[in-house]
Every structure is written in C-alpha cells, then in structure tokens.
Amino acid sequence: KAGVTQTPRYLIKTRGQQVTLSCSPISGHRSVSWYQQTPGQGLQFLFEYFSETQRNKGNFPGRFSGRQFSNSRSEMNVSTLELGDSALYLCASSWKAGVDTQYFGPGTRLTVL
Amino acid sequence: DAKTTQPPSMDCAEGRAANLPCNHSTISGNEYVYWYRQIHSQGPQYIIHGLKNNETNEMASLIITEDRKSSTLILPHATLRDTAVYYCISNFGNEKLTFGTGTRLTIIP
Numbered sequence: 001k002a003g004v005t006q007t008p009r010y011l012i013k014t015r016g017q018q019v020t021l022s023c024s025p026i027s028g029h030r031s032v033s034w035y036q037q038t039p040g041q042g043l044q045f046l047f048e049y050f051s052e053t054q055r056n057k058g059n060f061p062g063r064f065s066g067r068q069f070s071n072s073r074s075e076m077n078v079s080t081l082e083l084g085d086s087a088l089y090l091c092a093s094s095w096k097a098g099v100d101t102q103y104f105g106p107g108t109r110l111t112v113l
Numbered sequence: 114d115a116k117t118t119q120p121p122s123m124d125c126a127e128g129r130a131a132n133l134p135c136n137h138s139t140i141s142g143n144e145y146v147y148w149y150r151q152i153h154s155q156g157p158q159y160i161i162h163g164l165k166n167n168e169t170n171e172m173a174s175l176i177i178t179e180d181r182k183s184s185t186l187i188l189p190h191a192t193l194r195d196t197a198v199y200y201c202i203s204n205f206g207n208e209k210l211t212f213g214t215g216t217r218l219t220i221i222p
Contacts, residue, residue, distance in 0.1 A: 033209065043212035056208045090156050099145070099204045104156030
C-alpha cells in the first residue's frame with residue numbers, strides 16, 4: 001500500500017508570496033493533519049481535516065489555511081509569507097478523526113527568502 | 114502542562130538492545146502512549162503504541178509500568194539505521210497527539 005505523499009518536496013519563495021502544498025493520504029484514510037516543524041519550535045500541529053471538514057486547529061495565524069477534497073486529498077495554503085514560515089511542513093493521515101495512529105509523509109521543505 | 118519527559122540524548126552500541134525511557138506521570142487512564150521516530154529531515158515514523166499492557170511488534174517492544182506513569186521503548190538489536198530522534202507522546206486530553214523534544218538516539222558502530 002502506498003504511503004502518504006506530499007508535493008512538492010522542496011520550495012523556495014520570497015516574502016509576501018503565497019504557497020500551496022499538497023498531500024495525498026494513504027488509500028482509505030479519511031483524516032489528514034498538517035504539522036509545521038522548525039528547529040526552534042519542534043513539531044507543531046496546524047490543523048486536521050476529516051470528511052472535507054476542518055475539525056481541529058492549532059495556534060497559528062489565519063494566513064495558514066487548508067482544505068480537503070472528496071477523495072481525502074488535502075492542500076494547505078500560506079498567504080503573505082514571512083521569513084519565519086521557513087519550515088518542514090508535514091502531512092499525516094489516519095483512519096479516523098481525533099487521536100489515532102498517524103502515518104506521516106516525507107514533508108515539504110519551504111524556504112522563504 | 115501535561116507532557117512526556119525524555120532524556121535529550123542516548124548512545125547505544127550496534128547489536129545491543131536500546132532502551133529508551135519516558136515519563137508520563139500525568140497521563141489519564143484512557144490515553145494511549147505512542148512512540149514515533151524521525152530520521153534526519155524525514156517524516157516521523159510510527160513505531161508502536163500501548164495503553165496498559167506491554168506491546169511488541171516487528172520493530173520494537175513497549176513496556177508500560179503498572180501505574181502507567183512511565184514506559185520504555187526497546188529496540189532489541191540496534192542497527193546504525195536506528196539512529197534517529199525518538200518521540201514518546203500522547204494526547205493528554207486534547208484532540209491531537211502532542212510532540213515534545215524527544216530523545217536523540219545514536220547507535221555506535
């Protein structure tokens with residue numbers, strides 16, 4: 001069974017731009033969660049989507065948004081990029097919403113210049 | 114704050130058992146303990162999870178104390194590929210798992 005895939009793997013943007021990252025979950029998984037990982041803050045939860053609905057959100061500004069499609073694929077968008085948004089963005093999928101075993105993708109490395 | 118406590122780093126000789134401790138004294142009775150590991154710049158990899166009983170799978174064993182205040186992850190025969198950051202985590206009443214800083218395990222040849 002194929003794992004979680006994320007595209008693109010690497011991205012370079014400049015301040016003020018926006019970016020969209022994509023995540024395809026494991027087949028059959030309906031929950032997709034996004035995390036931001038930085039050296040200073042570690043792994044931080046961004047939000048979770050289940051059946052096309054955001055059901056949980058971490059403590060991030062409104063510039064960070066996401067959505068989920070009917071096939072469970074998910075995208076996250078960051079608008080008006082700041083230097084501090086440089087990070088590894090990880091997507092994880094699971095069978096059910098809430099606390100469940102999550103399987104992570106390889107991540108998208110975003111660099112903001 | 115409810116959280117897990119792990120040593121920041123550990124070394125283990127190749128071929129020996131690696132025993133990674135974790136304290137989670139505030140965990141509630143129905144909250145699972147999960148272990149993940151992250152090899153440099155890759156996504157975290159699920160290892161094992163448990164509630165009360167000891168668990169074993171093809172990757173590792175998880176020993177949970179009877180009072181559930183601590184646990185130990187055991188990698189029975191460590192290899193160089195086991196060098197990674199190991200996270201002991203739970204949800205602590207929240208909707209999602211909360212990651213801490215983990216233990217950086219280095220396997221020594």
